[in-house]
Amino acid sequence: MLFWTADTVVAELARRGELWEPVPGLVACRGGVLALFRRIETRLADLARAEGFDEWQVAPGLELQTLARARYFESFPQWLTAAGHLGDDEATLDSIARSPDPAAAAGRAIGPAACALTPALCYHTYARLSGETVEAVRMTTQGTCWRHEGDRLRPLERGWAFTMREMVFVGAAADVRAFRQAGMALGLRLARSLGLSGDLQTATDPFFAPSAKGRALLQQVKGLKHELRLDVGGGRRVAAASFNDHERFFGTCFDIRQPHGEPAASGCIAFGLERWVLAFLVAHGPDPAAWPDVDAARPVLERTLT
Amino acid sequence: MLFWTADTVVAELARRGELWEPVPGLVACRGGVLALFRRIETRLADLARAEGFDEWQVAPGLELQTLARARYFESFPQWLTAAGHLGDDEATLDSIARSPDPAAAAGRAIGPAACALTPALCYHTYARLSGETVEAVRMTTQGTCWRHEGDRLRPLERGWAFTMREMVFVGAAADVRAFRQAGMALGLRLARSLGLSGDLQTATDPFFAPSAKGRALLQQVKGLKHELRLDVGGGRRVAAASFNDHERFFGTCFDIRQPHGEPAASGCIAFGLERWVLAFLVAHGPDPAAWPDVDAARPVLERTLT
Numbered sequence: 001m002l003f004w005t006a007d008t009v010v011a012e013l014a015r016r017g018e019l020w021e022p023v024p025g026l027v028a029c030r031g032g033v034l035a036l037f038r039r040i041e042t043r044l045a046d047l048a049r050a051e052g053f054d055e056w057q058v059a060p061g062l063e064l065q066t067l068a069r070a071r072y073f074e075s076f077p078q079w080l081t082a083a084g085h086l087g088d089d090e091a092t093l094d095s096i097a098r099s100p101d102p103a104a105a106a107g108r109a110i111g112p113a114a115c116a117l118t119p120a121l122c123y124h125t126y127a128r129l130s131g132e133t134v135e136a137v138r139m140t141t142q143g144t145c146w147r148h149e150g151d152r153l154r155p156l157e158r159g160w161a162f163t164m165r166e167m168v169f170v171g172a173a174a175d176v177r178a179f180r181q182a183g184m185a186l187g188l189r190l191a192r193s194l195g196l197s198g199d200l201q202t203a204t205d206p207f208f209a210p211s212a213k214g215r216a217l218l219q220q221v222k223g224l225k226h227e228l229r230l231d232v233g234g235g236r237r238v239a240a241a242s243f244n245d246h247e248r249f250f251g252t253c254f255d256i257r258q259p260h261g262e263p264a265a266s267g268c269i270a271f272g273l274e275r276w277v278l279a280f281l282v283a284h285g286p287d288p289a290a291w292p293d294v295d296a297a298r299p300v301l302e303r304t305l306t
Numbered sequence: 307m308l309f310w311t312a313d314t315v316v317a318e319l320a321r322r323g324e325l326w327e328p329v330p331g332l333v334a335c336r337g338g339v340l341a342l343f344r345r346i347e348t349r350l351a352d353l354a355r356a357e358g359f360d361e362w363q364v365a366p367g368l369e370l371q372t373l374a375r376a377r378y379f380e381s382f383p384q385w386l387t388a389a390g391h392l393g394d395d396e397a398t399l400d401s402i403a404r405s406p407d408p409a410a411a412a413g414r415a416i417g418p419a420a421c422a423l424t425p426a427l428c429y430h431t432y433a434r435l436s437g438e439t440v441e442a443v444r445m446t447t448q449g450t451c452w453r454h455e456g457d458r459l460r461p462l463e464r465g466w467a468f469t470m471r472e473m474v475f476v477g478a479a480a481d482v483r484a485f486r487q488a489g490m491a492l493g494l495r496l497a498r499s500l501g502l503s504g505d506l507q508t509a510t511d512p513f514f515a516p517s518a519k520g521r522a523l524l525q526q527v528k529g530l531k532h533e534l535r536l537d538v539g540g541g542r543r544v545a546a547a548s549f550n551d552h553e554r555f556f557g558t559c560f561d562i563r564q565p566h567g568e569p570a571a572s573g574c575i576a577f578g579l580e581r582w583v584l585a586f587l588v589a590h591g592p593d594p595a596a597w598p599d600v601d602a603a604r605p606v607l608e609r610t611l612t
Binding site for chain 1: 326327328329332333334335336340343360361362363364365366367368369370371372373374379380383384385386387388389390391392394396399400402403404405407408409410411412413414416418419420421423430433434450452454456467514516517518
């Protein structure tokens, strides 16, 4: 049994002033926990680079139409978070500026959503490659993802916003399968090298039941999604990485083709950084002096993915 | 006269597939321009660390009430960008999922703003220190800032979202003045070491005229804001860094006190990373082979700020 749990380690970091949430579900940090975050972040970036993936810096938002093209609104409407702004007319702005409760007045006056806040980084890849013919594209990026999670929020474990490192492969179906298999092995080795325990399980996305429940069943039957779950104490595990084979779904949605003219297949490997930080803190405690060297086990960086 | 201008360098990067905008005002990049972005980002982070500033990772959003406390809605309501999400009731989600135009349906159905997307990083500092007594706090962070700019958008030069590196000092008024003066010298030396030309000018924030015009006048008369403007070709310059003395404004708004009981003074130095990248590209062209070594002029990292 682990001494620390997700709850006790988060409470200890809050007590030390290293972790806080200015908005429910949005975490901020400094000190040891931030140093750990940076080390895990660097480790994953190095790993993606060593595997030959091309680093992109994606935008913080996407057109709502891009998500529609990916059939997002059938699949995960419950998560959608979007950005809007106030109108440009001076009368509205003036009434907000002079309101006795300007925060509430502004909140109500925000216009319709002008873009979606990125729910998963790989949508940027498909949007960018739309209409193109590709042999094999290896893209990687890190960024903030937003998913509305209702009242299920827990610091570091489940945020309204969180940090993702993703590796995306677009190309032949067989290569996607190989990429995903190698990714799972790599994820397990990374966990082991950090002294973390967990397991790899088949999984399904939380598709919106009325419109997309059938897709979850299909995903399960075909074994298209695996999750690496890490211990966070108290007998609980959280999915800290997922390994996804989309088959030709996004290639078809976004008209991305292989040289022979068929829609390209795609797959992605996604790491939720805050969850890796949490699992590490639960395993090794909040004191940096007791931590194993994150940078030590470099052999994991051997090129293994594709 | 520079050979490249902001327009021609952006067009060339777009042609090479290194720069694109999935949403107007939201930029994405890869390749040489991303490598340059990372080098400038690292340079600024190293600089802040060398000056003894404590690195924070701030949240991507703020409570609207925090901005109200900072009198933001009187000052800059025109910029406000906020995040909202769909409601949790299944009927609404189902109607969006089944809509012939789900993007439009979702855009209209987004609830009232649940948080503000950070317009400037230093608000996080004041919110965090609220109610505390501080001698001298030196905080630094990098993050995405959102400011609605209407139709004045230009890639890398003026985005709806952009990347800021900020150094914030909270403490005695005389120390804030010294911090700001040293920051200006440092900004100029950084520009020179990158081979960039520009000038330092007194400036004012674009306060919302009806409610806060008086503050701009006061700011100008007192010389509380300077901007470092860099050449972007075609005889134009853009403000790539600002150096701000807030006097006791935020200390009073957020009840941050000095040991003797008076409100603390504060100041901040903010760098707009995309604008530094743009000025560098205009000065040296889009070909990495022709770039001077960003990492060479390390003497600028001598501790000079405070």
